[in-house]
Amino acid sequence: MQIDKYAVVSPDAEIDSDVIIGPFSVIQSDVQIGSGTIIDSNVLIAPGSRIGKNCHIFHGAVIGTIPQDLKFEGEYTTLKIGDYTTIREFCTLNRGTKESGTTIVGSNCLIMAYVHIAHDCVIGNNVILANVVNMAGHVSIDDYVIIGGIVPIHQFVRIGKHSFIGGGFRVDRDVPPYILAAGQPLKYMSLNNVGLRRRNFPRELINKIKSAYKLIYQSNMNTSQALEILKNNEEQIPEIKEIYQFIEKSNRGII
Numbered sequence: 001m002q003i004d005k006y007a008v009v010s011p012d013a014e015i016d017s018d019v020i021i022g023p024f025s026v027i028q029s030d031v032q033i034g035s036g037t038i039i040d041s042n043v044l045i046a047p048g049s050r051i052g053k054n055c056h057i058f059h060g061a062v063i064g065t066i067p068q069d070l071k072f073e074g075e076y077t078t079l080k081i082g083d084y085t086t087i088r089e090f091c092t093l094n095r096g097t098k099e100s101g102t103t104i105v106g107s108n109c110l111i112m113a114y115v116h117i118a119h120d121c122v123i124g125n126n127v128i129l130a131n132v133v134n135m136a137g138h139v140s141i142d143d144y145v146i147i148g149g150i151v152p153i154h155q156f157v158r159i160g161k162h163s164f165i166g167g168g169f170r171v172d173r174d175v176p177p178y179i180l181a182a183g184q185p186l187k188y189m190s191l192n193n194v195g196l197r198r199r200n201f202p203r204e205l206i207n208k209i210k211s212a213y214k215l216i217y218q219s220n221m222n223t224s225q226a227l228e229i230l231k232n233n234e235e236q237i238p239e240i241k242e243i244y245q246f247i248e249k250s251n252r253g254i255i
Contacts, residue, residue, distance in 0.1 A: 004041075022059075031064070034083065048076070048095045052083035052107065060090040067094045067119030069137060082107030082125065089113045096120045099138070106143070118155075130167060142177065144199065160246050162199065164192040174250045176216075177242055178209050186255045188217045205239060212240050216247075223247065223254075 001016075003009055004023040012029035015021075019033050022041035027033070031045050034053035039045070042060050049064030057063065064079040066072060077096040084107055087093070091111055096102040097119050105117065106125035116134045117123065124143035133147050136155035141147075145159050148167025159165070160177025169186050180192045191210050215226045227244045247254055 016053075046095070048078040050078055050080045052081055052085065054083055055081060055085045055087070057087045058089045058113075061087050062090075062092045063087070064093065064095050067097050067137070069097055069119050072097050072119070077119075078102045079105075081105045082109070085109040085111070087111045088115075091115045091117070093117045094119045097137075112149075124161065144195070146195065154252075156252060158246070158250065158252075160242075162192055162195055164195055171255075173252050173255045174246070176213075176246050176254055178239070179213065181255055188213065188255060205237070208237060209239055209243070212243055216243075 001018065002020045004021060006023040007021045007025045009021065009027040010029040013027045013031040015033045016035040018035055019037050021027065021039045024041050025039050025043040027045045028047050030047040031049045033051045036054040037051055038056045040057060040059045043057050044062045046064040075098045079093055079095040080102055082105065085105060088111060090113055094103060100120045103117060103119055103121050105123045106127065108125055109123060109127045111129050112131045114132045115129050118135055118137040120137050121135055121139045123141045126144045127141055128146045130147060130149035132150045135153040138156045139153050140158045142159060142161035144162045147165045150168050151165060152170050154172040157171055157174060159175045162178045163175050164180045165171060165175060166182035169182055169184055171186055175181050178191055178196065180189045181187065182189050191206065191213065193206065196206050212230055215229060216223060219226060227247060230240055230244045
C-alpha cells in the first residue's frame with residue numbers, strides 16, 4: 001500500500017494492499033477501497049463510502065459526505081462506486097438517505113470535473129457525465145448514457161439507456177432510451193445514431209427503434225395511443241418493449 005506520509009487514513013478503513021493514496025487526502029472510518037484504486041491529493045472520502053477496484057479519484061474530489069437534504073436525520077447510509085470508474089477533479093458525491101439507503105455509481109464510468117451526484121441517485125455502467133453536470137436527489141441514469149457539460153437535472157428524473165443529452169440544457173422530465181435530446185425546453189431531436197452504431201446495434205434494429213419514436217413523437221397520435229400500438233405489435237423486440245415500459249413507468253412525464 002502506497003500511502004503518502006501527509007495523508008490521514010483512519011485505522012478503521014478497509015483498504016486493499018495495492019491502493020495508492022496521495023498527499024493531504026483524508027480517508028475516514030467505515031470506508032472500503034478496492035484493489036488497484038488510486039486516490040490523488042486532497043481527496044476526502046467520508047464514512048459509508050464503498051469504492052471498487054481500479055478506480056481513479058482525482059485531486060480535490062469529495063466522496064460520500066452527508067446529503068444536502070433537510071429531511072436527512074443522520075441515518076446510516078452509503079455511497080457505492082463500481083470498478084474501473086474515474087472521478088475527476090472537484091466532484092462531490094453524497095451518500096443516500098433513508099429513502100433508499102444508498103447512492104450508486106456503476107462501473108466503467110467517467111465522471112468529469114465539478115460534477116455533483118446527490119443523495120439516492122443511481123448511475124448505471126459505462127456512463128459519461130461531462131463537466132459540471134449537477135443532479136438533484138433520486139435521479140436515475142441507465143447504462144451507456146452520455147450527458148454534455150453544464151447540465152442541471154431535476155430530482156426524480158430518469159434517463160434511459162444509450163441516450164445522449166446535449167450540453168447546457170436543463171433536464172426536468174424523463175428522457176426515454178436510445179435518443180438524442182437537446183433544446184430549451186429539452187425535447188426529442190433524433191435517435192442517438194452515433195452512439196448506437198458505436199455499440200454495434202444492427203442497422204435493422206436502429207430503423208425499428210426509429211420507427212417506434214416516429215410513432216410516439218411525430219405522428220398524430222397521443223402518447224397512449226402510440227404505446228398501445230407498440231404493445232400490440234406481434235414482433236415484441238426487447239428494445240421496443242423497453243421504450244414503452246420506460247414511458248409507462250414515468251412519474252414526471254417524458255420530454
